Amino acid sequence: MRGVVISNVELLGIKRYRSSRYLDPIKLRQYLLYWDKIDYPECVDPDGFFESLDSPEINFLERANVLKRTKVNIKPRSSRVYEPYFIKAQLTAFKLNNELEKGCWTLAQSNAELLLPKEDAVLTRNLEVDLFQCLPIPSQEVSLADILLFKEHRRDELLEFRSLLDNLYLEIIASGDPDRVKVKNIEQLQQKLIEINSIMSESRIKRLMGNLKIEVNVSDMILKTAGAIGAATLFHFPVGVSAALGFASSFINVKSEFGLKPTSIPEGMKDYAYLYYAHKNLV
Template identity: 30%
Template sequence: MGEAKRREQIEPNFGHVPKKANYRGLVVSPPIEIEGNRLMAKSSNLDPQELRFALLFWDRLVWPSSRFIHFASGPDETFLESAGILNRTEYTFNGDVAQGIAKGHIQAYQDLERTEPGVWALAQGENSFLLKEGLADEGNGALIELHRAIPIPKHDVPLAEILEFRQRRRDELVLLRYQLESFVSEMESAEDKALALQKHIAALDEACSNLLAVGKEWQFPVYLSNLKASFSLTPAKFLPAVAGGWKIGECYGLTAATAVAAVAGAVSTLEIKADYGLRTIKRPTSPFRYAYLIDQELR
């Protein structure tokens, strides 16, 4: 029996891309940190590693621009603009420059979210947009983190190769994104939350292992990484304590992903934590922001 036929029999989602995960976009930024009226920019271009992470999992990218501080597109950004993947929408606010940049970034996300609810998310972290205050409230959100469970191409991999891979392996990429997006909404509606949690962890484990298996076949260098997805809903609201002792911060093993990664000392896990929740934007139950952290090389 062929490998594809075997997987089709034992994996219900193999070869099937969920309809509602057809299109997604991410608001991106150079590595800038804003606190009050202080703005610190590590670079005027998108971070190469951050860009490759974004390009792998999202179909379109938006990088807001401003007339007050103009970060010009570099070769990578120009290439993606010409390909119709990256858009440089202008958002200029009068007053304090740092807060004007922050408002522009947030407004771009709000406009996109209002037009296409549940489609757009923010990239946030040390290598992208890091706003110290004003966007979210601590404790009003949930974070689902996949530890050592996803492959990300290294910073010097040509963008054209990532685009080619993204088209060729779209099913595996979209399936992981779908499983993360549907986690909260399906847990909220489940009558037996303990069983639903078990099924969702197994589904995410399967999605990660499939993607890692593909990642090990890539001809370019790959990192084994963590992926963080933030929801604007507290864990207790969609997943109250269940029989068996579930608690915030507990790690669940991803045995299939661990087996596929096969890196010394690398155990793949899933963790649910309390996190920041959006302050003013009414959000669907899909993640509103994503971040990643490189762990080690996959091979």
């Protein structure tokens, strides 16, 4: 089982946030397709500071036992700024879930950079895997029930995609020749993305090509070792198939960068953050 803790907060700029009354329907479909369980934490305050953020789609997924709402008790200050509390609730739920199911839960946000409170984060060098305009995502027109049915019928392909992501960074870290390992694993990952896109087309699922950045936790010792990660590398999709299948502008990037990570990451956990950001037109 792999679960994801989500938030309705979007970063607009330095100390500028935006939260929505309802979850973005496309983001919700992303989470539903690629994850087994979703936790959408709920801030709870006795004085009624926080409104309920339920919706028909959230209620449907709760009844389907796919989504849950971890209740996080938060005593707000007098300010009417909600967003920092929602992020605090996300981190609290992330910690609680991983205490129950160690290493099975990650964070997801709709930002290009992970948004974390200073007191709950540490700046570190991470391994990043960036999928640019190559992640097939069901469009808003696709019902949640149809996505659940698709997952049931195509579970093996989706699990293989997850396994390829896991193997990519595990093999890069373990290899003495990271550039060669990256080429081999990226080619396999590209083929799997093309396959998922094709089977979604066969199932008549309208979709977008979205972006996904995965932030991976690796030790400082590994990152300080010369050549341990290799140079930042762009991998474009094969020319012969990319244009016809909607991957003409797509690429996968693997690099090492500085970024924030939660202080509450369980020991041994690797992929701790999945950042789904801007999508493009329907294909």
